[in-house]
Amino acid sequence: MxxxxxxxxxxxxxxxxxxxxxxxxxxxxxxxxxxxxxxxxxxxxxxxxxxxxxxxxxxxxxxxxxxxxxxxxxxxxxxxxxxxxxxxxxxxxxxxxxxxxxxxxxxxxxxxxxxxxxxxxxxxxxxxxxxxxxxxxxxxxxxxxxxxxxxxxxxxxxxxxxxxxxxxxxxxxxxxxxxxxxxxxxxxxxxxxxxxxxxxxxxxxxxxxxxxxxxxxxxxxxxxxxxxxxxxxxxxxxxxxxxxxxxxxxxxxxxxxxxxxxxxxxxxVDALIEAAAAPAADAADAAGGSAGAAASVQQADSTQQQQQQGRRQPPEPVxxxxxxxxxxxxxxxxxxxxxxxxxxxxxxxxxxxWLHSDQQVLLEEGGRHIPVTIRGLSPNGYLLAADEAGERYELHPDGNSLDFFKGLVRKKLPA
Structure with missing residues (x-):
């Protein structure tokens, strides 16, 4: 590059x-x-x-x-x-x-x-x-x-x-x-x-x-x-x-x-959409069953079956x-x-x-664990965090860990 x-x-x-x-x-x-x-x-x-x-x-x-x-x-x-x-x-x-x-x-x-x-x-x-x-x-x-x-x-x-x-x-x-x-x-x-x-x-x-x-x-x-x-x-x-x-x-x-x-x-993505669609279909089926019980049994059963068949069709794939x-x-x-x-x-x-608003991270420094809380992104594009005293830090991956959040080092930012 x-x-x-x-x-x-x-x-x-x-x-x-x-x-x-x-x-x-x-x-x-x-x-x-x-x-x-x-x-x-x-x-x-x-x-x-x-x-x-x-x-x-x-x-x-x-x-x-x-x-x-x-x-x-x-x-x-x-x-x-x-x-x-x-x-x-x-x-x-x-x-x-x-x-x-x-x-x-x-x-x-x-x-x-x-x-x-x-x-x-x-x-x-x-x-x-x-x-x-x-x-x-x-x-x-x-x-x-x-x-x-x-x-x-x-x-x-x-x-x-x-x-x-x-x-x-x-x-x-x-x-x-x-x-x-x-x-x-x-x-x-x-x-x-x-x-x-x-x-x-x-x-x-x-x-x-x-x-x-x-x-x-x-x-x-x-x-x-x-x-x-x-x-x-x-x-x-x-x-x-x-x-x-x-x-x-x-x-x-x-x-x-x-x-x-x-x-x-x-x-x-398709599996996530199908999983989200299933509870809605179940709730609609339950509502349809309750309403159908108040009508004639034969007509309700026929209508409910048609509705259930339509609802239970999986969503169209993306x-x-x-x-x-x-x-x-x-x-x-x-x-x-x-x-x-x-x-x-x-x-x-x-x-x-993103996943990280108010996420707490433990930094390892000199054998100590220092808790900080992620507040957003710094002007340079790194993670912005604050410690328990309110001091702000920019968190940088150390470049050696496969998990970014297990290899973070901090740089203090000006107040």
């Missing part, structure tokens, strides 16, 4: 820390020492919101060498990605990969449904889709200077997704896994807040999809600082952000992995296409506002969605 030369030493350390410790989602993980295997060269299909945008993307993407999908290791060459454009290959048709058909190179993501729901000027208007790829994050990050601004890459499965501490994540179907590139003119000190904005946009979009299926009710989806989404004690997803500086712009690579329909090894369009449509204006106004306009809403 290249950083802007104008960043302060503190800002530099902060951005490096956040790059190091992000995690994508969600499945079994193998450590960095795990045996490596060379997957077949991946293919990705290119789509765009308009013919003009597709033509411009094709011209830009076909310049130079093929896109690097995975860097080679000792004795192994780089792995490159073959791009398929509509009209150049039948398998690259935007309609290919519809639910119920063979996935093919394009995968099962429906670009037409996604693009028709998208409400952005740039973000997501050029789309790559794939059935299987080593890592959406690696491909975008390795080729970021060549990619159209706003490009998003979605894959059904990843064979070598990037995780914290060098872990390799094999992500199954049932996840919404995507990586986006956004070029942004933003002050360097605001850059660490990008991951918080992304987390908030994802949480809000998930809640919107849930409310549409639950008559306005919400589900328990929370942000775990700095970059994970949780449902109760179970991890639901994660965010991975990198940045580089070029031509007076930060090139921000945003990766998101979210359990949408895969119920193992933790939980998923579609990746609609959820991704909702995330990006929120995220684009939020990033622009972050660049111009900072994080202050979002802080209250972010804290409303």
């Amino acid at each position: 290249r950083l802007a030369p104008t960043l302060t030493r503190g800002g530099r350390a902060l951005i490096i820390h956040h790059t190091r410790h992000h995690r994508v989602c969600m499945a079994s993980a193998a450590g960095p020492e795990a045996a490596q295997h060379t997957p077949p060269p991946p293919k990705a299909c290119v789509h765009a919101a308009s013919p003009a945008e597709l033509a411009a993307a094709q011209q830009q993407l076909q310049q130079g060498e093929p896109l690097v999908a995975q860097r080679g290791t000792a004795g192994q060459p780089d792995l490159h990605c073959t791009l398929l454009f509509p009209g150049a290959d039948g398998s690259a048709s935007p309609q290919h990969g519809a639910a119920g058909s063979g996935a093919g190179a394009c995968g099962t993501f429906r670009p037409d449904e996604f693009l028709s729901a998208l409400q952005t000027r740039v973000l997501g208007r050029v789309l790559l889709t794939a059935d299987t790829t080593p890592s959406t994050q690696v491909l975008v990050q390795e080729n970021v200077a060549r990619l159209p601004d706003g490009l998003v890459f979605v894959a059904d499965r990843q064979l070598g997704g990037k995780g914290r501490g060098g872990n390799r994540w094999e992500s199954p179907g049932g996840c919404l896994m995507f990586t986006a590139v956004k070029r942004l003119a933003i002050p360097g000190q605001r850059l660490p807040f990008v991951q918080y904005i992304v987390s908030l946009a994802v949480a809000q979009a998930v809640q919107t999809e849930a409310a549409a299926r639950l008559q306005g009710k919400s589900i328990d989806v929370r942000i775990k600082w700095p970059n994970d989404l949780y449902a109760g004690p179970l991890k639901l997803g994660g965010i991975l952000c990198h940045s580089s500086y070029r031509d007076q712009l930060f090139h921000i690579v945003i990766g998101v992995g979210l359990n949408l329909s895969n119920r193992q090894p933790t939980t998923c 579609r990746r296409e609609q959820l991704l369009a909702g995330i990006l449509s929120r995220l684009e204006p939020m990033l622009e506002q972050l660049a111009s106004e900072g994080f202050a306009p979002f802080e209250a809403e972010y804290c409303r969605h």
Whole structure:
């Protein structure tokens, strides 16, 4: 990662820390020492919101060498990605990969449904889709200077997704896994807040999809600082952000992995919505039974059975296409506002969605345990806490612990 030369030493350390410790989602993980295997060269299909945008993307993407999908290791060459454009290959048709058909190179993501729901000027208007790829994050990050601004890459499965501490994540179907590139003119000190904005946009979009299926009710989806989404004690997803500086712009690579329909090894959005819908259906059944008892038995039984059958239908699953369009449509204006106004306009809403308001943390210092209470975020993007005497501190992870809250060190803030 290249950083802007104008960043302060503190800002530099902060951005490096956040790059190091992000995690994508969600499945079994193998450590960095795990045996490596060379997957077949991946293919990705290119789509765009308009013919003009597709033509411009094709011209830009076909310049130079093929896109690097995975860097080679000792004795192994780089792995490159073959791009398929509509009209150049039948398998690259935007309609290919519809639910119920063979996935093919394009995968099962429906670009037409996604693009028709998208409400952005740039973000997501050029789309790559794939059935299987080593890592959406690696491909975008390795080729970021060549990619159209706003490009998003979605894959059904990843064979070598990037995780914290060098872990390799094999992500199954049932996840919404995507990586986006956004070029942004933003002050360097605001850059660490990008991951918080992304987390908030994802949480809000998930809640919107849930409310549409639950008559306005919400589900328990929370942000775990700095970059994970949780449902109760179970991890639901994660965010991975990198940045580089070029031509007076930060090139921000945003990766998101979210359990949408895969119920193992933790939980998923569809399961949370179904669980929230069940109590409402039970209550409605009980009310219907009481009312039916006062009417004729035969008519009540018939009516009640019909009502119960309708209520007990599980909620419609959340579609990746609609959820991704909702995330990006929120995220684009939020990033622009972050660049111009900072994080202050979002802080209250972010804290409303996170797990940590008034959370008590024990810091280990010199063999002592010091209790502090989390009050919010500091101006630098770290945790803001106060001790029993009211002194304020900025809490920094020590960089060695897998659990941020078991490796915190404090820095006293001026009164």
